[in-house]
Amino acid sequence: xxxxxxxxxxxxxxxxxxxxxxxxxxxxxxxxxxxxxxxxxxxxxxxxxxxxxxxxxxxxxxxxxxxxxxxxxxxxxxxxxxxxxxxxxxxxxxxxxxxxxxxxxxxxxxxxxxxxxxxxxxxxxxxxxxxxxxxxxxxxxxxxxxxxxxxxxxxxxxxxxxxxxxxxxxxxxxxxxxxxxxxxxxxxxxxxxxxxxxxxxxxxxxxxxx
Amino acid sequence: xxxxxxxxxxxxxxxxxxxxxxxxxxxxxxxxxxxxxxxxxxxxxxxxxxxxxxxxxxxxxxxxxxxxxxxxxxxxxxxxxxxxxxxxxxxxxxxxxxxxxxxxxxxxxxxxxxxxxxxxxxxxxxxxxxxxxxxxxxxxxxxxxxxxxxxxxxxxxxxxxxxxxxxxxxxxxxxxxxxxxxxxxx
Numbered sequence: 001x002x003x004x005x006x007x008x009x010x011x012x013x014x015x016x017x018x019x020x021x022x023x024x025x026x027x028x029x030x031x032x033x034x035x036x037x038x039x040x041x042x043x044x045x046x047x048x049x050x051x052x053x054x055x056x057x058x059x060x061x062x063x064x065x066x067x068x069x070x071x072x073x074x075x076x077x078x079x080x081x082x083x084x085x086x087x088x089x090x091x092x093x094x095x096x097x098x099x100x101x102x103x104x105x106x107x108x109x110x111x112x113x114x115x116x117x118x119x120x121x122x123x124x125x126x127x128x129x130x131x132x133x134x135x136x137x138x139x140x141x142x143x144x145x146x147x148x149x150x151x152x153x154x155x156x157x158x159x160x161x162x163x164x165x166x167x168x169x170x171x172x173x174x175x176x177x178x179x180x181x182x183x184x185x186x187x188x189x190x191x192x193x194x195x196x197x198x199x200x201x202x203x204x205x206x207x208x209x210x
Numbered sequence: 211x212x213x214x215x216x217x218x219x220x221x222x223x224x225x226x227x228x229x230x231x232x233x234x235x236x237x238x239x240x241x242x243x244x245x246x247x248x249x250x251x252x253x254x255x256x257x258x259x260x261x262x263x264x265x266x267x268x269x270x271x272x273x274x275x276x277x278x279x280x281x282x283x284x285x286x287x288x289x290x291x292x293x294x295x296x297x298x299x300x301x302x303x304x305x306x307x308x309x310x311x312x313x314x315x316x317x318x319x320x321x322x323x324x325x326x327x328x329x330x331x332x333x334x335x336x337x338x339x340x341x342x343x344x345x346x347x348x349x350x351x352x353x354x355x356x357x358x359x360x361x362x363x364x365x366x367x368x369x370x371x372x373x374x375x376x377x378x379x380x381x382x383x384x385x386x387x388x389x390x391x392x393x394x395x396x
Contacts, residue, residue: 041314042326048316074351127351135362178364179320179339180345186324187335187353188360204376 003097003104004075007068009089009151016064016144018207021118024200025062025142025154028073032111037195046192057176057185060156064144065114066183066202067151068152069165076105077149086147095148102151111195117142119192120156125184137161138181140188151208158185244249260321271315278317285319286340294340297348298323301338308379310334330384332359334375338368354378 029049029170038045053056061071070155077085081103089095097106125138145155158166158181164173166181219236273296279291280290286294298315305313305325307308321341327334347367352375354361364374378383 039314039316039326042312042328044314044326046316047318047324091333103314123360125363127365177338179349180363182320182352183351183365184336184339184363186318186337190326191358192353 001098003100004072006098007063007072007150007152008097009093009095009146009148011092011094012210013146013151013208014210015146016203016208018203020064021032021121021201022201023117023203024065024198025156026065026068026070026073026112026114027060027062027119029107029113029195031110034113034195037111037113039115042190043053044190045135045195046202047190049113050186050189050193057182058158058166058178060185060189060210062154062156063116063150063152064154064203065198065200066152070112071177072150073112074108074110074132075104076110077104078102081149085147087148089146089148089151093148105121113189113193113195114198115189115193116198120188121128123188125158125181127180130190136177136180138166138177138184140185141165156185156189213230239305243392268302268306271313272298274315274321275302275317282317282319282329286321289321289340297338301325301336301350301372305336305370308376308385328384331380332378332382332384334378336371336375339341353365356382 030052031049036119037045037049037082037168051060077098081098084103085095085098094183120140121142123140125136125140127136136159141157143155147153160166160169160177166177169177187198214268247325260278275290275295279286279294301323302315302325305327308327308329310327310329312326314326316324318324318337323338323340325334325336325338327336333355337351339349347369350366350368350371352364352373353370354363364371365372376385
């Protein structure tokens with residue numbers, strides 16, 4: 001089986017910096033069954049499918065839905081594949097395609113959730129706390145973070161009011177914010193994520209080709 | 211012989227008119243977020259409590275909690291089921307007091323209970339952290355939406371967080387309770 005070349009970075013690609021408000025992000029889930037994905041009472045996506053225990057809410061991996069479509073969520077890199085392709089792609093860098101079985105497999109049991117970027121991009125986090133007079137503020141940022149296995153990889157990150165990102169903080173500082181920001185991320189995604197395939201369009205080529 | 215109740219007074223400034231809303235609570239009350247009507251009548255409190263325990267929502271969520279705890283037990287190192295269950299009962303009872311139209315709960319791998327509540331056009335996400343064993347009151351966060359608009363969030367003790375939730379419901383006429391306003395003596 002050949003790797004889908006349409007999701008690989010190409011030498012004539014650039015970083016995507018245009019307005020993506022009307023586009024969707026997609027993230028795989030470990031199940032593709034509606035009853036597993038949705039809480040039967042709230043009808044919202046279950047927390048266990050927003051982020052797995054080994055991953056982090058401070059830098060959540062997603063992909064831009066478009067050229068990368070709902071079938072691509074079934075691509076699962078092997079340990080060997082992650083070592084070779086699970087790294088940031090730098091523009092002008094040429095990459096080869098991962099090899100079936102040794103570097104990637106197809107996991108047909110995977111499902112997905114999608115979220116409209118305009119629902120989360122820039123959404124403010126402002127906390128008040130009884131004994132703190134200055135409120136804590138941050139905002140949600142959707143950032144293009146292409147990887148060697150997937151040009152369409154985007155990250156959901158949290159920018160603090162001093163310009164630093166949550167995931168860039170030292171362990172001690174990060175731990176202080178972890179509960180609040182993780183709660184925020186969980187709630188925002190639960191509120192706006194959907195598990196049905198939406199109507200979506202592909203990004204115009206001039207937005208990602210040089 | 212029941213011990214005498216300690217009475218706690220909480221004052222919340224009202225943004226609308228600059229006044230103060232006063233809540234008085236007895237620590238003999240259970241759950242601990244009751245207002246004047248329940249506080250003044252022990253019999254009524256018992257009856258209310260019984261109604262909670264017969265409430266389908268409570269039973270459903272309590273069973274769900276047990277199932278999820280068993281599934282996620284490996285993430286709850288240092289918190290045994292009895293302790294977790296007691297903490298859950300505290301937050302769940304308080305949340306049910308707000309009479310939500312929808313309430314669901316999910317245990318998370320970071321040792322918390324993540325509640326979703328819907329009432330009117332509001333959606334509330336309250337995360338109750340179970341792992342603050344050295345503190346008198348557990349930590350909680352509250353994220354609120356009115357429609358799709360996000361409101362300011364709150365982080366603090368579970369008690370404080372519940373007050374913010376109740377206050378938001380009161381301010382938006384989504385909670386009808388008898389409370390003491392601008393009354394300083396009890």
